[in-house]
Amino acid sequence: MLIGCPREIKPQEFRVGITPAAAHEAVAAGHRVIIEAGAGLGSGYSDDDYRAAGAGIVDTAAEIFATAEMVVKVKEPQPVERKQLREGQLLFTYLHLAPDAAQTRDLLDSGVTAIAYETVTDRNGGLPLLAPMSEVAGRLAPQVGAWSLQKANGGRGVLLGGVPGVRPANVVIVGGGVVGTAAARVAVGMGANVTVLDRSIPRMSYLDDIFQGRLTTQYSSAAGLADLLPVADMIIGAVLIPGAAAPKLVSRAQLSMMKPGAVLVDVAIDQGGCFETSHATTHADPIYEVDGVLHYCVANMPGAVARTSTQALGNATLPFMMALANKGWRLACAEDAHLMAGLNTHAGHLTYAAVGKALELPVMDPREALRV
Ligand SMILES: NC(=O)C1=CN([C@@H]2O[C@H](COP(=O)(O)OP(=O)(O)OC[C@H]3O[C@@H](n4cnc5c(N)ncnc54)[C@H](O)[C@@H]3O)[C@@H](O)[C@H]2O)C=CC1
Ligand SMILES: CC(=O)C(=O)O
Numbered sequence: 001m002l003i004g005c006p007r008e009i010k011p012q013e014f015r016v017g018i019t020p021a022a023a024h025e026a027v028a029a030g031h032r033v034i035i036e037a038g039a040g041l042g043s044g045y046s047d048d049d050y051r052a053a054g055a056g057i058v059d060t061a062a063e064i065f066a067t068a069e070m071v072v073k074v075k076e077p078q079p080v081e082r083k084q085l086r087e088g089q090l091l092f093t094y095l096h097l098a099p100d101a102a103q104t105r106d107l108l109d110s111g112v113t114a115i116a117y118e119t120v121t122d123r124n125g126g127l128p129l130l131a132p133m134s135e136v137a138g139r140l141a142p143q144v145g146a147w148s149l150q151k152a153n154g155g156r157g158v159l160l161g162g163v164p165g166v167r168p169a170n171v172v173i174v175g176g177g178v179v180g181t182a183a184a185r186v187a188v189g190m191g192a193n194v195t196v197l198d199r200s201i202p203r204m205s206y207l208d209d210i211f212q213g214r215l216t217t218q219y220s221s222a223a224g225l226a227d228l229l230p231v232a233d234m235i236i237g238a239v240l241i242p243g244a245a246a247p248k249l250v251s252r253a254q255l256s257m258m259k260p261g262a263v264l265v266d267v268a269i270d271q272g273g274c275f276e277t278s279h280a281t282t283h284a285d286p287i288y289e290v291d292g293v294l295h296y297c298v299a300n301m302p303g304a305v306a307r308t309s310t311q312a313l314g315n316a317t318l319p320f321m322m323a324l325a326n327k328g329w330r331l332a333c334a335e336d337a338h339l340m341a342g343l344n345t346h347a348g349h350l351t352y353a354a355v356g357k358a359l360e361l362p363v364m365d366p367r368e369a370l371r372v
């Protein structure tokens with residue numbers, strides 16, 4: 001199979017979809033790999049690193065979209081990329097379609113077969129291609145939140161860990177999955193007073209066990225979260241209902257209950273955000289203020305630490321990329337229900353139920369799509 005990887009063009013996105021190590025494995029298995037010149041530079045990989053792995057370097061993304069049978073990326077295709085996708089081509093990348101009607105329309109119009117990293121599942125009920133980036137974004141969340149709390153950045157001038165004789169900051173984490181757990185680890189490590197809200201009691205038991213009393217767990221209800229708004233210095237939004245638009249857990253009216261200069265870090269922004277006042281921002285201009293409360297809503301947080309993130313993502317995507325290349329998407333998905341869970345669009349059909357529900361579009365059963 002001809003596998004292509006263009007340079008990411010989303011603002012400040014420095015990750016790359018295929019590492020030299022992954023290119024090497026694909027070439028060793030008899031596939032051809034083409035990489036856009038400079039695609040790896042932001043993650044510290046030169047064109048020569050890819051050449052040494054047996055990949056070809058091409059000058060333009062257009063060549064990749066025109067020729068590759070499978071396009072492997074990191075972020076959702078941008079409008080100029082979407083115009084180049086076509087029926088019979090496989091796209092393997094993050095999509096986050098539920099909050100993105102325009103992208104969904106374009107993918108359906110193109111006819112491309114699109115497998116979304118974030119909806120591929122595993123046998124433990126996890127999301128193996130989302131998890132590595134959630135590990136990164138979760139660790140970054142208290143770090144960017146702490147920076148936002150600094151006075152010069154508009155925050156309330158609170159140090160996360162406090163100092164002897166002065167209380168630490170109160171950090172509330174809504175959603176105790178992969179992002180929430182990683183965020184808790186860093187926030188606890190920085191000395192903050194941490195509360196994690198979730199709706200899964202087994203998950204809260206797990207957190208209670210591993211943190212040994214260094215954080216508090218609380219069942220996530222609207223009333224319980226409202227009680228925490230006046231005391232929180234930082235709230236990290238880390239909820240997920242796989243593939244679906246994020247539920248809105250803090251309304252605009254509730255911002256007035258918060259301390260001026262407190263910060264909301266909405267990691268769930270890629271699924272539309274879990275605070276009513278969230279809208280996606282970029283690394284170039286990450287923070288804005290509404291009613292005195294700061295919002296950090298960068299939808300590609302892991303891009304900030306591109307080298308770590310590219311390696312972590314590449315480790316997770318490699319076995320699935322190889323299965324798709326070795327078997328073709330139909331056989332690979334027919335043999336692996338977890339990979340099939342990643343299928344979001346095929347030949348003009350939407351094949352992911354939660355996206356159809358969010359966007360009020362008809363959905364084809366992915367098993368039926370295998371026959372189309
Ligand atoms: N902004 C960025 O750069 C990145 C964003 N993300 C996003 O972060 C979000 C979280 O991802 P993961 O932690 O991997 O998901 P996860 O599935 O591991 O965890 C989500 C948790 O939310 C909980 N939950 C669901 N509804 C809830 C509610 N109403 N109240 C409290 N908890 C609730 C679930 O029980 C689960 O424990 C996703 O939207 C993901 O796409 C992930 C990586 C990077
Ligand atoms: C998960 C995601 O959207 C990201 O890593 O950018």
Ligand SMILES: [Mg+2]
Pocket residue numbers: 094096270299300301
């Ligand atoms: Mg994202």
